Each structure stands twice: as structure tokens, then as C-alpha cells.
Amino acid sequence: MSMNRDKKLLTALAVVIIAVxxxxxxxxxxxxxxxxxxxxxxxxxxxxxxxxxGSSNFNFVISDNGTFTATDEYIxxxxxxxxTAYDSTKMTVIGQMNAQEYYIDQLIKTLAYKxxxxxxxxxxxxxxxxxxxxxxxxxxxxxxxxxSGALPATVYTGQTDDLILQWLDNGGRLYWSGNALGRYxxxxxxxxxxxxxxxLFFGIECLNxxxxxNKAYEDVTANNYRYVLSLSNNQTLYGVDSSNLxxxxxxxxxxxxxxxxxxxxxxxxMICIFGGNYTDYQRAxxxxxxxxxxxxxxxxxxxxxxxxxxxxVTGTAQLLSATDNYAGYIYIGGxxxxxGRTFYS
Amino acid sequence: MxxxxxxxFSSTWHAATPTRRxxxxxxxxxxxxxxxxxxxxxxxxxxxxxxxxxxxxxxxxLYELTGLYYTPVWGYCLSFFGGIxxxxxxxxxxxxxxxxxxxxxxxxxxxxxxxxxTVGFGIAMKxxxxxxxxxxGYLLYYLLRDYLGNEERxxxxxxxxxxxxxxxxxxxxxxxxxxxxALFLLLTxxxxxxxxxxxxxxxxxxxxxxxxxxxxxxxxxxxxxxxxGRPGTTKQKAENLGKxxxxxxxxxxxxxxxxxxxxxxxxxVSFITSxxxxxxxxxxxxxxxxxxxxxxxxxxxxxxxxxxxxxAKTDDEFFRHLLMILTPTMMVSLMPQYAIALLPLxxxxxxxxxxxxxxxxxxIGISTVLDPLAVxxxxxxVNLVEWYGVGNANWIVWTMGRAAAxxxxxxxxxxxxxxxxxxxxxxxxxxxxxxxxxxxxxxGRVKAIDRLFDGANWALNKIRGYEYxx
Numbered sequence: 001m002s003m004n005r006d007k008k009l010l011t012a013l014a015v016v017i018i019a020v021x022x023x024x025x026x027x028x029x030x031x032x033x034x035x036x037x038x039x040x041x042x043x044x045x046x047x048x049x050x051x052x053x054g055s056s057n058f059n060f061v062i063s064d065n066g067t068f069t070a071t072d073e074y075i076x077x078x079x080x081x082x083x084t085a086y087d088s089t090k091m092t093v094i095g096q097m098n099a100q101e102y103y104i105d106q107l108i109k110t111l112a113y114k115x116x117x118x119x120x121x122x123x124x125x126x127x128x129x130x131x132x133x134x135x136x137x138x139x140x141x142x143x144x145x146x147x148s149g150a151l152p153a154t155v156y157t158g159q160t161d162d163l164i165l166q167w168l169d170n171g172g173r174l175y176w177s178g179n180a181l182g183r184y185x186x187x188x189x190x191x192x193x194x195x196x197x198x199x200l201f202f203g204i205e206c207l208n209x210x211x212x213x214n215k216a217y218e219d220v221t222a223n224n225y226r227y228v229l230s231l232s233n234n235q236t237l238y239g240v241d242s243s244n245l246x247x248x249x250x251x252x253x254x255x256x257x258x259x260x261x262x263x264x265x266x267x268x269x270m271i272c273i274f275g276g277n278y279t280d281y282q283r284a285x286x287x288x289x290x291x292x293x294x295x296x297x298x299x300x301x302x303x304x305x306x307x308x309x310x311x312x313v314t315g316t317a318q319l320l321s322a323t324d325n326y327a328g329y330i331y332i333g334g335x336x337x338x339x340g341r342t343f344y345s
Numbered sequence: 346m347x348x349x350x351x352x353x354f355s356s357t358w359h360a361a362t363p364t365r366r367x368x369x370x371x372x373x374x375x376x377x378x379x380x381x382x383x384x385x386x387x388x389x390x391x392x393x394x395x396x397x398x399x400x401x402x403x404x405x406x407l408y409e410l411t412g413l414y415y416t417p418v419w420g421y422c423l424s425f426f427g428g429i430x431x432x433x434x435x436x437x438x439x440x441x442x443x444x445x446x447x448x449x450x451x452x453x454x455x456x457x458x459x460x461x462x463t464v465g466f467g468i469a470m471k472x473x474x475x476x477x478x479x480x481x482g483y484l485l486y487y488l489l490r491d492y493l494g495n496e497e498r499x500x501x502x503x504x505x506x507x508x509x510x511x512x513x514x515x516x517x518x519x520x521x522x523x524x525x526x527a528l529f530l531l532l533t534x535x536x537x538x539x540x541x542x543x544x545x546x547x548x549x550x551x552x553x554x555x556x557x558x559x560x561x562x563x564x565x566x567x568x569x570x571x572x573x574g575r576p577g578t579t580k581q582k583a584e585n586l587g588k589x590x591x592x593x594x595x596x597x598x599x600x601x602x603x604x605x606x607x608x609x610x611x612x613x614v615s616f617i618t619s620x621x622x623x624x625x626x627x628x629x630x631x632x633x634x635x636x637x638x639x640x641x642x643x644x645x646x647x648x649x650x651x652x653x654x655x656x657a658k659t660d661d662e663f664f665r666h667l668l669m670i671l672t673p674t675m676m677v678s679l680m681p682q683y684a685i686a687l688l689p690l691x692x693x694x695x696x697x698x699x700x701x702x703x704x705x706x707x708x709i710g711i712s713t714v715l716d717p718l719a720v721x722x723x724x725x726x727v728n729l730v731e732w733y734g735v736g737n738a739n740w741i742v743w744t745m746g747r748a749a750a751x752x753x754x755x756x757x758x759x760x761x762x763x764x765x766x767x768x769x770x771x772x773x774x775x776x777x778x779x780x781x782x783x784x785x786x787x788x789g790r791v792k793a794i795d796r797l798f799d800g801a802n803w804a805l806n807k808i809r810g811y812e813y814x815x
Contacts (some may be wrong), residue, residue, distance in 0.1 A: 010541060021422060024426075027425060033403075217444065
């Protein structure tokens with residue numbers, strides 16, 4: 001090869017490499033992916049559609065939520081001045097940035113692309129104010145997400161008439177991860193341990209309060225949510241044993257006694273427990289269950305999945321009744337989700 | 346039959362023109378990679394690439410969601426591959442979580458995951474890496490042919506790279522991108538030798554921001570650009586340096602710009618900062634400080650000697666000093682894939698100086714691949730089990746359990762490979778500094794020191810198989 005031709009080929013090679021990197025840079029930040037989803041309920045049918053301008057797969061599940069009304073507002077408790085009781089040392093998946101603040105930041109961003117955007121972060125004082133305000137309403141439809149491992153003393157001190165318990169009785173929905181629910185409450189200076197905490201929230205002792213890590217290696221087979229929601233977290237530490245609980249939905253994975261996820265009725269409200277210590281998987285499942293609009297009485301009435309490759313896929317789901325309370329959740333990406341939307345009847 | 350086939354290939358090889366020979370090598374390199382890549386996979390890294398792509402697809406860029414811990418260049422490459430997948434392919438499912446594989450996540454080595462990427466996605470990620478392997482092989486051939494003026498040695502160099510076990514493993518099985526790091530550094534060297542300094546600067550910035558090891562070579566590259574032995578006036582050399590600097594700075598700014606604007610700069614360089622903070626933490630900090638000081642002395646001497654090298658020896662000194670600088674940086678953290686970035690330089694030296702460097706190359710190439718094979722064991726067969734239905738997951742879980750039970754044996758292999766790699770790197774380093782043993786300021790002053798230098802020279806010459814003359 002002549003020197004001149006050499007130089008031309010080397011230039012071409014370098015330019016191609018630079019082009020690959022720079023086009024990749026544009027694609028990484030230009031937000032070129034477009035998704036859309038829709039569900040329309042009419043009579044005993046649900047017409048649905050999902051579209052993507054790329055190569056994607058979708059999952060669609062319709063749950064019958066009985067008489068449980070949809071959540072319309074989400075609040076996350078985070079107060080850096082209050083003590084916490086979570087263990088973030090065991091990370092089974094990629095990443096070590098596992099502090100509570102990071103977990104919440106990631107959860108909000110994950111929920112956002114799944115269509116859940118009405119989220120407020122509240123401190124201990126604002127939480128008490130919010131829950132007190134909810135008590136004045138006849139039918140509370142607010143959900144509270146707590147990942148601190150300890151509720152603040154402003155709403156919980158281990159007493160039967162605590163604000164958090166009244167709020168749950170009135171229809172509040174509590175999503176919990178990070179420790180055994182109710183085992184601790186905290187102030188700015190101290191963490192207090194509560195005895196008989198399980199009875200306060202569940203009426204019986206049913207939590208896996210072991211300190212060692214517990215894992216499950218079987219699917220919950222009572223329903224198919226493990227697959228239709230692409231659930232990943234198989235930790236059962238702090239998880240719920242539902243065998244003696246009524247109005248409880250378990251999903252995800254089970255070690256034979258405890259499950260990785262459980263939704264339990266409490267008064268007019270609901271408690272949702274996510275087993276284990278902080279992991280990316282746990283957070284992924286938390287966002288899926290929230291986005292799917294599940295409750296303790298949810299039942300799958302329709303499920304579908306397939307490819308949606310640079311096109312729009314449509315379908316019709318046959319429902320049991322025109323008057324039931326349905327939540328249809330469509331998401332794209334399976335175990336690597338990138339879009340989700342929920343549609344209530 | 347075997348003899349007939351060997352005769353056939355031998356006669357075909359000898360009858361082929363040089364161009365055909367390199368094509369034959371590249372085709373064989375491609376064939377073995379294509380045959381293996383759908384079936385054998387290391388699960389963890391390719392999972393991470395799928396996660397990063399889904400983060401990008403969700404509109405969260407590279408660093409908003411958990412996933413990417415490398416500097417952005419690899420993220421941009423992934424994003425480009427993702428764009429190709431989205432625009433042209435029918436790969437719609439990235440992966441699936443297998444319940445029967447869950448126990449592998451609890452193995453003592455935590456780098457395994459039951460969420461297994463699909464064969465299609467894995468191949469889509471491996472194709473660019475395999476292409477990179479082939480490209481590096483060809484560039485080595487091209488450079489060696491020009492540098493040594495010897496076709497046979499150039500072909501040998503390409504073959505060393507294409508059939509090096511760790512190179513093959515990391516692209517075809519591990520889906521790790523260290524071959525891209527090798528490509529960027531090698532291309533930088535070739536461009537600078539051709540006086541294409543602006544492009545050289547642009548590519549060098551990509552090399553440094555992909556994995557930081559090439560950054561350590563910057564003073565050698567600069568010294569080479571302005572070396573006394575290179576043709577050109579002082580003004581021309583200053584221009585060359587200016588173009589290289591502009592290229593490097595420009596590309597660095599362009600690459601990091603989104604992270605600067607988004608306030609993600611600390612995340613985007615965390616691959617570098619986290620490793621440095623680990624290396625300089627606790628009791629390690631004293632050791633590392635001493636090593637850094639020694640390293641600085643080596644860098645200063647190597648840079649100076651590159652600058653003052655005779656005209657006839659400018660390239661020789663350039664390659665030798667690049668290897669001299671890179672080798673100790675690999676010894677600080679003996680991760681098997683890291684060594685790939687220095688392999689092209691080691692191959693250049695092996696092709697030029699023969700046996701001793703070839704020995705180092707063989708030990709590094711084999712020991713580094715034994716490391717992941719020992720650690721990952723039968724998990725490498727997860728694709729076969731879950732996607733092709735060969736065997737079952739219990740078999741993988743059982744063998745991993747056995748391996749954990751034979752923890753001492755596994756660690757013996759692991760430490761054995763690390764020691765072998767460490768010794769090979771150390772020998773490489775001593776080979777690169779051998780001229781210092783022959784001629785230095787301490788010579789002829791103290792007899793004991795002279796004997797030490799003579800002894801080192803003698804030992805290294807024994808390994809070389811000839812009397813080395815700098």
C-alpha cells in the first residue's frame with residue numbers, strides 16, 4: 001500500500017471510530033426512543049395498544065382489584081436528621097451506591113418512566129402533618145413509601161393508637177422495605193425497639209425477623225405475577241408468612257414459608273412488604289408493584305406479552321364484568337424495563 | 346486423515362500470498378469466535394450492558410440510573426450498538442430471570458447473576474468486540490510489517506493476538522471491552538508514527554477515557570512527537586505536539602460535556618477515582634505512595650530516553666518505553682482483562698526481540714484466562730443449559746457448590762495464576778529496562794553493584810537466548 005493510501009485508510013478508520021462514539025453519545029442523551037400505550041375499558045372488554053419505535057417486547061396484565069380504589073398520591077418518607085435501621089451492606093447486584101437517599105432517588109426516577117410521577121418526599125414533621133390531614137378524609141387513597149427501616153416517632157411509637165395505624169385503618173397504603181415493619185421507631189437522636197410490633201400491624205406474628213440473610217429459590221405459584229411483572233428480588237428476610245393471614249396476596253419468590261413480596265389488608269388500607277435488604281432488584285420490584293396498581297385482593301384476569309418492533313400492537317381483552325375494578329399495566333422491556341403505564345377502569 | 350489435512354493446510358499456507366495469509370489468519374480467528382460465542386458466556390458483564398441500554402432507552406441517559414460505572418466512552422459505544430439493535434434488529438428481549446439459577450448468585454464469587462441475557466442480545470454485544478479483535482490483529486500485522494519489514498514476523502504478531510487465550514476469552518465469552526482499549530492505544534501509536542497527530546490526539550482521548558491505563562503513556566507519546574531523532578524542525582515538532590494536544594483536549598471536552606452539563610462528572614470518572622481511592626486507602630496508601638514515587642522516576646527516565654533516542658532507534662525506544670510504563674500499572678491490580686491493553690505492545694516486542702517476550706506473552710495470555718475459568722467454572726455454560734436445553738441448572742449449581750467446597754483448590758488455582766501473571770509482568774518490566782543494566786551512572790563505581798547488574802544481564806540474556814545489545 002502506498003503511504004498516501006495508508007493515510008487515507010487510517011483516517012477512515014479513525015473517523016469511523018470517532019463517529020461510532022459520537023453518534024452513541026447523541027443517542028445516549030437525545031432521548032430518541034418513543035413508546036406509547038393505551039387501554040380503553042368498554043362493557044366487558046378492554047381494548048389495548050402498545051407501540052415502540054425500536055425493538056422491544058411488552059407485557060400486559062389486567063388485575064381485578066375488587067373494591068380497592070386506586071392510589072392517587074404517593075409520598076416517600078425521608079428525613080436525614082432521623083435515625084434509620086436499614087442494612088445496605090449486602091448488595092447482590094451491580095452497584096454500591098446504596099444509601100437511603102440514593103435508593104429513593106433511583107426509585108423516583110424508575111417510577112417516573114413507569115408513569116408514576118405524583119410523588120412527594122416528606123420529612124418526619126411533614127409526614128405527621130400529611131397523615132393527620134388524610135385522617136380527616138373519609139376515604140384515604142394516599143400511599144406512603146418507607147425505606148428507612150424505622151418509622152419516625154411523629155407517627156409511630158409502638159402504641160395501638162399511633163397515627164400510622166389510624167391512617168392505615170382509614171385506607172392508607174404503606175409500602176415498606178429495609179427492616180421488619182414496626183420493629184423500630186426513631187427520633188433525631190435515638191432508635192427505639194418496640195416489642196409486640198408484629199401484632200400491631202398484622203394481628204399475629206408473621207414476619208421473618210431473622211438477622212441472617214434469607215433467600216428464596218422457588219416461585220410463588222398461587223398467581224403468575226412473578227412472571228407477568230418480571231419480579232427479580234428473591235430475598236425473604238423481613239418477609240411475610242401469609243399462612244395465617246386473611247386478605248393477603250403474596251407474589252414473587254418463596255422459601256416455603258416467607259415470600260419476597262406480600263400485600264396485606266390492614267383496616268381499609270394495605271401494607272406491602274418487600275423482603276430483604278436494599279438491592280437493585282428489591283427496588284425494581286417495588287416500582288413494578290406500585291406501577292401495576294396491585295392490592296391485597298388483586299387477581300389476574302388477563303395477561304399478554306410479545307414483540308413490539310418498530311410498530312404498534314393492538315388487542316382486545318375479555319373481562320369478567322363491566323363493573324369490576326380493573327388495573328391494566330403495560331410495560332416494555334421485561335426484566336430490563338424502559339417504559340410502563342397503568343390504566344384503571 | 347489428520348496428516349492429509351495438515352499437509353493440505355501447510356501447502357495452502359505456503360502457497361498463499363502475504364495478503365491471503367493475513368486473511369486466512371483473520372478468518373480462522375473469526376471462525377473460532379463465531380462458533381463459541383452463542384454457546385459460552387460469562388453472565389455478569391453482558392447483563393450490565395443490557396441494564397445500561399434499558400436505562401438509556403428509558404430516557405435516563407448513562408448515569409441517572411444504576412448501571413454504568415465506567416467512563417462514558419463505553420456507554421456511548423453501547424448506546425450506538427443499542428441504536429443499531431433498535432433500528433435494524435428483531436432482538437426484543439434482552440434477558441430472562443431463571444428461578445433454577447438463583448443459587449449461583451450466592452456463590453462465594455458474587456459476580457454471577459440468574460438474570461441471563463438472551464443469545465441474540467449476547468451475540469449483538471459480542472459482534473463489535475469480535476470485530477475489534479480482528480481489527481487489532483490486522484493493525485498489528487500492518488504495524489509490524491512496516492516497523493520490522495518482515496512479513497513472517499508481522500503474521501506471527503497478528504497470530505499471537507488473534508489466538509491469545511485471554512483476548513479470545515474476554516471478547517467471545519466475557520463480553521468485556523478491553524480489546525477496544527487495546528485498539529484505541531494501538532491506533533494512537535500508528536497514527537502518531539504516521540504523523541497524523543490531530544487524529545492521534547482524538548483517539549488517545551478515547552483510549553484514556555475508556556479505561557484509564559493508556560493515560561499513563563502520555564509523557565512517552567509527547568516525548569516521541571518531539572523526539573530529537575525524528576525528522577522535522579523544532580517548529581514542525583511543536584506543531585505536531587500542538588495538534589496532538591488539541592485533539593486530546595477537544596475529544597475529552599466533547600466526551601465529558603453531557604456529564605459536565607448534567608452534573609454527573611463525578612459519576613462518569615468514578616471508575617478511575619474509586620480505584621485510586623481503594624488503592625490509596627488504609628495501610629495500602631504507604632505502599633502505593635512509594636510505588637507512585639518509583640513509578641514517577643521510571644516515567645521521567647523513560648520519557649527522557651524516548652526524547653533523546655537516536656534517529657535509527659526512535660521507534661525501538663518508543664515501543665520499549667510504552668511497554669515499560671504500562672507494565673507496572675497492570676501489576677498494581679492484577680485483573681485478568683486489564684492485561685489486554687498492553688498485549689499489543691508486548692506482541693510488538695516479542696516479534697522484534699523474540700523468545701523472552703514471547704515467554705511473558707504466553708504466561709500472561711494463559712494465566713489470565715485460567716483465572717476467570719477457575720472462578721466462573723460451569724456457570725460459563727448457562728447459555729447451553731437455559732437457552733439450548735443441554736444439561737440442567739442443577740448441574741451448574743451442584744458443580745459450583747462443589748467448587749465452593751473445594752475452596753482451597755479453587756483459590757490455589759486463582760493465586761497460582763495471579764502469581765504467574767505477576768512474575769510474567771515483572772519479567773516484562775525487567776526486559777524493558779535491560780539497557781539500564783548495561784549502561785548507567787552507577788556502573789564502574791562499586792563492584793558489588795556491577796556484579797548485580799551483570800548478574801541481571803546474564804539472567805535476562807539466558808532467557809532471551811542471545812546476547813542483548815541495547
